[in-house]
Amino acid sequence: MLKQLFNAGPIVPIITTARLKLRAVELDDKQFICDLEAKPELMTHIKEVQSPEQQIKFFESVLKPWQATEGEWLMLIAIDKQSKRRIGCFSMRIVSTSSLCAEIGYLVSLTEQGKGYAKEGALAVKESLFKQFNMHRVCAYCNTGNVASWKVMEQIGLAREGHLKQDFRLNNVWHDTYVYGQVRNP
Numbered sequence: 001m002l003k004q005l006f007n008a009g010p011i012v013p014i015i016t017t018a019r020l021k022l023r024a025v026e027l028d029d030k031q032f033i034c035d036l037e038a039k040p041e042l043m044t045h046i047k048e049v050q051s052p053e054q055q056i057k058f059f060e061s062v063l064k065p066w067q068a069t070e071g072e073w074l075m076l077i078a079i080d081k082q083s084k085r086r087i088g089c090f091s092m093r094i095v096s097t098s099s100l101c102a103e104i105g106y107l108v109s110l111t112e113q114g115k116g117y118a119k120e121g122a123l124a125v126k127e128s129l130f131k132q133f134n135m136h137r138v139c140a141y142c143n144t145g146n147v148a149s150w151k152v153m154e155q156i157g158l159a160r161e162g163h164l165k166q167d168f169r170l171n172n173v174w175h176d177t178y179v180y181g182q183v184r185n186p
């Protein structure tokens with residue numbers, strides 16, 4: 001079944017929760033994504049703030065249909081079902097089709113933080129990877145200074161599995177990374 005799933009062409013899951021709809025990136029999401037990428041407060045632990053040209057290039061890369069190939073990220077835009085506002089984005093990628101391992105990531109708009117959206121969306125993406133994609137393992141990585149992110153990882157059931165020393169360079173400073181993961185229950 002997994003081989004059929006990964007050979008089926010573009011795959012775009014729509015994931016829903018009590019408050020959120022996570023859907024594929026659309027053309028009219030360009031400004032929202034570029035605004036997220038331009039905020040130093042959001043990028044502090046993730047990557048350097050991108051130039052407008054880099055933001056557009058990034059947007060074009062996440063707009064492409066997802067083929068579920070190893071290493072390819074799928075970004076889903078999170079929409080508040082009641083207000084219809086974009087609140088952030090949740091991402092996933094297949095790390096290994098042979099090992100059935102996937103990785104998740106998330107970014108919530110500054111104005112929407114502290115409302116439980118990160119936990120709700122990340123949990124839904126994790127469960128989708130286990131149930132819809134039949135993954136054996138889901139993992140996530142974050143800068144050790146990104147306390148809010150690793151707390152979400154723990155809240156959705158991921159366990160801290162490792163601490164990588166100075167493996168990530170951001171703004172000419174070396175940072176440590178926490179590795180989190182969970183194996184699907186049989």
